[in-house]
Amino acid sequence: MTTPTLPAPAAPDSPGPASPAGRAPGPAPAPASRLRRTLRVLAVLGTLPYIALKVAWTAGSTIGIPEGSVLLDHPAMMAVVNGISVLADAVVVLLALLLTRPWGLRVRAWLLAFPVWAAIGLLAPIMVAYPAQVAVALLGGPGSASAGPPDEPFLDAWVFPVVYGGFIVQGLSLGILFVLYARDRWGHVWRGRLGELPTAVSGPVLRACAVAGAVLALAPAALHILWACGTARGLSPELTGAYDADRAVVDAVRAVFLLVAAVATPALVLRRPARRAVRTTMALAWVSSGATGCWGAYMSLVALLPLADPGKEPTDLMTATYAGEMITGFLLAGCLAVVLNRRSRTA
Numbered sequence: 001m002t003t004p005t006l007p008a009p010a011a012p013d014s015p016g017p018a019s020p021a022g023r024a025p026g027p028a029p030a031p032a033s034r035l036r037r038t039l040r041v042l043a044v045l046g047t048l049p050y051i052a053l054k055v056a057w058t059a060g061s062t063i064g065i066p067e068g069s070v071l072l073d074h075p076a077m078m079a080v081v082n083g084i085s086v087l088a089d090a091v092v093v094l095l096a097l098l099l100t101r102p103w104g105l106r107v108r109a110w111l112l113a114f115p116v117w118a119a120i121g122l123l124a125p126i127m128v129a130y131p132a133q134v135a136v137a138l139l140g141g142p143g144s145a146s147a148g149p150p151d152e153p154f155l156d157a158w159v160f161p162v163v164y165g166g167f168i169v170q171g172l173s174l175g176i177l178f179v180l181y182a183r184d185r186w187g188h189v190w191r192g193r194l195g196e197l198p199t200a201v202s203g204p205v206l207r208a209c210a211v212a213g214a215v216l217a218l219a220p221a222a223l224h225i226l227w228a229c230g231t232a233r234g235l236s237p238e239l240t241g242a243y244d245a246d247r248a249v250v251d252a253v254r255a256v257f258l259l260v261a262a263v264a265t266p267a268l269v270l271r272r273p274a275r276r277a278v279r280t281t282m283a284l285a286w287v288s289s290g291a292t293g294c295w296g297a298y299m300s301l302v303a304l305l306p307l308a309d310p311g312k313e314p315t316d317l318m319t320a321t322y323a324g325e326m327i328t329g330f331l332l333a334g335c336l337a338v339v340l341n342r343r344s345r346t347a
Helices: 034-058 075-098 102-106 109-138 159-190 204-228 237-242 245-270 278-303 316-346
Strands: none
Touching: 034 075, 034 159, 075 102, 075 109, 075 159, 102 159, 109 159, 109 245, 109 278, 109 316, 159 278, 159 316, 204 245, 204 316, 245 278, 245 316, 278 316
16 A cells, blocks of 8 residues: 655664664664554454455456446456555555564664555545445435445445455554554654744745645645535536435545645644644644545546446546645645654754
């Protein structure tokens, strides 16, 4: 699963000097606590339903795929996509080990930061949207939280709670493990209030990039909000007819992550409001920029895949919206990475 970088400074990680190769020794390894071992097991177990289904589909099985599903239109392409998905979810297993084993503290920060940022960014919207879809369905909203429109089957109803339930377990376990790991290794980076951050963490270029990213986020956020409210602008007639409560929830959630990224990252760069906790602001910027950038990139790739019915393909405005999300997310993540780098050196 798929760019900020976190430095591995010598002084905070260890009182000794850095090695000639620039590798700073990390904190002294300690046995994983019972909590961390439990979370590691849960993270690994959470990957099994998704990996099992993807492996079965790659092998030619149609378990969970009803007859007439669009997933059967391009078997060769789906085999490639499924194989990549298995590898991406396997990264979660590797991260769960890395975050709980002593050797994980010796991994270079930049090598760890991107996959964690991407994994959490991809999982966070699912963790928010799927429970919201279930709640809407229970309250009698149009659409379903478990399957596509009845006349256009996508997957069997049981697949969604099984796979998304696994995703939620992955996201919660991996998120808590990373917080514990980052607290041990980089706890000094997020101490204090925004107003207490040194001016060295920002600069005119960085402030301009953060403001530009926030402004760029407004257009895709506005479109997601409009679609969630029922506006058909930018949607084809076929997509408008298939639009339901599930899709409205997804659009609303993506708009929320865009707006949070547009607020949290500039706040961190501008160091305002002064009394806001650095820890909270960094966490919001990390998760929201990952959700925005990674899902924008994923949907941009999906938009390139051919469909049997051209009327169901994303419109130009939808494709531009996904690209805007991707650019916004990666730009704001880059600003966050610079702040983390400079904050680590000055802490």
